[in-house]
Amino acid sequence: MGFSGVDALDDDRTVERLRTAPDELTPAAARSVAATLLADGAFSEPYCEWLPTWYELALIAPVRYADRQLRKVAGRVAAGASVTATAPRFSRPADVFIDGEPALSRVSGFRGRFLLADSLLHLEWFDHVAAADEIDVPADLVARTREESLSYYGGDRDRLSPEVRRFQRHLFADDAWVRRVDDAYDLDSRLFGLWERLLRDERRRLEDA
DSSP, X not given: OOXXXXXXXXXXXXXXXXXXXXXXXXXXXXXXXXXXXHHXXXXXXXXXXXXXXXXXXXXXHHHHHHHHHHHHHHHHHHHHTTOOOOOOOOOOGGGOEETTEEGGGGOOHHHHHXXXXXXXXXXXXXXXXXXXXXXXXXXXXXXXHHHHHHHHHHSSOOOOOHHHHHHHHHHGGGHHHHXXXXXXXXXXXXXXXXXXXXXXXXXXHHHHO
């Protein structure tokens, strides 16, 4: 997207230091890592609330455990570099209205809820992590993306504006991350496979729109 500040990041070096010498992370890198871990941990529970009850009940225990573990690691990383980092507050269904109606009343089925949730919560995740990395994401773009995405995935809007569609295409690119996690831990998870397929299909659809 050409955001200012991206070129200053050295992700490969940060990952290598995190793996081999976490105590040697620079303050900026430690803040970035801690903020990302906290955002990752806080993401899943509100995401579950956007999806059917059976999904939330099945995953709520493991996602809360993962959140606790990620918070512990984030705390150690931040303390090691004497920096602070916070977790974002993600939108819950009860907080969001589309055209004056509760957001979940505007969608049906697992796919509809999944795409609506991802279009909103992944935007909030990215905005939080980018700020920790001192990446300048224009506030007006975030606001437009939120407004258009809610209307598109849960309302009557028939298309996204070109810049918002491009932004969402990048945000939906997490299918590659899901595949890497599934492969790295040899999970062969049907659920991960579903996530990957939904994300990939929507990313490709946005490319062709």
